[in-house]
Amino acid sequence: MHYLAITTPTLQRSLTVLAGIALTIFLIRLADHIQPRHHTFRWQNISSRIQLRVVWLSLGATIAIIVLSGIGLIVGDYPIPATKAIATALWERNGEYDFIINSLRFPRIVVAILAGMCFASSGLIFQSLINNPLVSPDIIGINSGAAVLAVAILAIGGNTEHLPWAAFLGALLTAGLIYLLSWRKGISPTRLVLVGIGINSVLGAIITYITIKYPIERVVAAARWQAGTLFGARWDDARTLAIGLLILLPAAFFLTNRLKILQLGDETAITVGSKIERDRLALLSVASLLAALAVSVVGPLGFVALIVPQAARLLVGSITGGVLIFTALLGGFFLLGADLIAQRLFAPVMLPAGVITATFGGPYFLYLLARYNRAN
Amino acid sequence: MQTNPNNTTTFSGQDLHLSYGGPMIVEGLTVTIPTQEITAIIGPNGCGKSTLLKALARILIPAQGKVEVNDINIHSQPTKEIARQLGLLPQNPRSPDAITVSDLIRRGRYPHQSIFRQWSSDDETSVDMALSLTGLTNFSERPIDELSGGQRQRVWIAMLLAQETPIMLLDEPTTHLDIAHQIEVLDLLKELAKRNNRTIVMVLHDLNLAVRYADNLVAMRDGKIKTAGKPNNVVTAQMIHEVFSIEAQILQDPVTGSPLCIPMMKST
DSSP, rough: OTTOOSSSSHHHHHHHHHHHHHHHHHHHHHHSSSOOOEEEEETEEEEEEEHHHHHHHHHHHHHHHHHHHHHHHHOOSSOHHHHHHHHHTTTTOOOHIIIIIIIIIIIHHHHHHHHHHHHHHHHHHHHHHHTTTOOOOTTTTHHHHHHHHHHHHHHHTGGGGHHHHHHHHHHHHHHHHHHHHBBBSOHHHHHHHHHHHHHHHHHHHHHHHHHHSSSSHHHHHHHHHHHHHOOOOOHHHHHHHHHHHHHHHHHHHHHHHHHHTTTTTHHHHHHTEEEEEEEEHHHHHHHHHHHHHHHHHHHHOOOOHHHHHHHHHHHHOOOOHHHHHHHHHHHHHHHHHHHHHHHHHTTOOOOOHHHHHHHHHHHHHHHHHHHHHHHH | OOOTTOOOOOOOEEEEEEOOSOSSSEEEEEEEETTTSSEEEEESTTTHHHHHHHHHTSSSSOSEEEEETTTGGGGGGGHHHHHTTTTOSSSOOOOOOOOBBBHHHHHTTTGGSSSSSOOHHHHHHHHHHHHHHHHHTTGGSGGGEEESSHHHHHHHHHHHTTOSSSSEEEEEETTTTOOOHHHHHHHHHHHHHHHHHHEEEOOOOHHHHHHOOOOOOEEEEETTEEEOOOHHHHHHHHHHHHHHHHEEEEHHHHOEEEEEEEEOOTTT
């Protein structure tokens, strides 16, 4: 039992890919089987309407994440018996596998989950606020903003310790710039997207310029960072993401009620008592911070913020606080799965996770585009 | 519905100067809306009737003058407070993708909710009542995209009802509807005004429907009120000419006895 080690690359590859597929099917089946019911919670002045289906599906997503994490601990270039791997991660300290499990694999798993949660919840807020499923922080230039400063630091050979801060700052400055340039007696969501797409292409040009101008060996590091990779993820990164999420996710959760009102259009929103510009700014800030946080740690991983909210919406419907939490969990599951597959698919060659998310994301985006155009 | 058995909420606009940043569309307009009655604003295209309604609904901030509910300026009160007094159905309301009927109507309860009080028994009662008054109870879990234009308009009216405001404003609630649905929507509003003591203000394009359903007419032209009062008193051939620049004969509506405007053709 102790030696249930999954050693051959083929076996590891099959296990990760099959687990990813099986768990995805598990979530879809779960969604099909649970009827949409709600539970009304009332106690004194506190009341809430809880979508039971979303609660069950969130539980399902949590289980999927746990199973996938277990597999992530077991597979890798260095064979470790399954029971030993899990024991070392959870309770057995200072064992012979301590370094591989607790310094390499486990933090990377946690970072993948948390970064996926950030991207997905950010994407859901952007898509719901702008009322367009084709919008996400990577498309309106927030990721590129992070990339410009990060690539600049790598290209001039600056201190890489400052890289996360530069990326974070770049993302936020870009978000602020988009907001200011879209302002004309208020923010129109359509204008925001158009300005964002414009800024995205300008930033893309700047990045290209930097990569052409600077020596090739530094530029390679920049290219690697830009693809979005979880290689070398540390507990420090996990802690940064966890602290950020602990603040931002509850904030986003409580803002979803205001988001639901903004979705009705400015005129209706004003007359049911929404302070539209204040609420919109709050939501854009939280969504931008979530994206900036994730990008600063794992790089501009594309498509997670675009696809996951879409998939979540197909499963559970339009945004509520519960849907936000479910979407975040689904994002964690997706990025963790993508990263494991990226590591194992061509092992020992490791792909950046961004390659996998883009491989799945590109075709899916085209599919959405086609479907969305037909619906309109 | 349970609220306002005695709706005494007063509503008026005083010395309103309105523009969208360019030229003044409405200049120095004063209007008092009678309580618990239906008031229809009529007038030719571009006369400023929708602009006036937007100002009354506080979407448009007056360049000068003020709108008062219970003698207090609506822009000096907390926004949720006003949202419990005054609701609007805009001309082209926007529904989020794939939203269900009950989900949309529930959002009308926003001004009655807070961060912890998100779904009180009052909210539930109001939404159920709004569904049944508009005949939508059996449609409550259907996506709005699947409904007909008339049904969709009823959903928006239901959302406005769930907001439980003594004053309801509607910007052309019958546009894009066929004659049967127009009558259906207006009958519903008439009943609400009568049975639930709501004060209703609407912009209507169809003069004869306005005359039939409104207790008061406000006829506008060039940003000014030409005349206002009971349809029986104000609808004359001369008034029609002054407001719409057309010749018309005024007959008696065989159904209601109210005035019926028959426009003349140029060639006759």
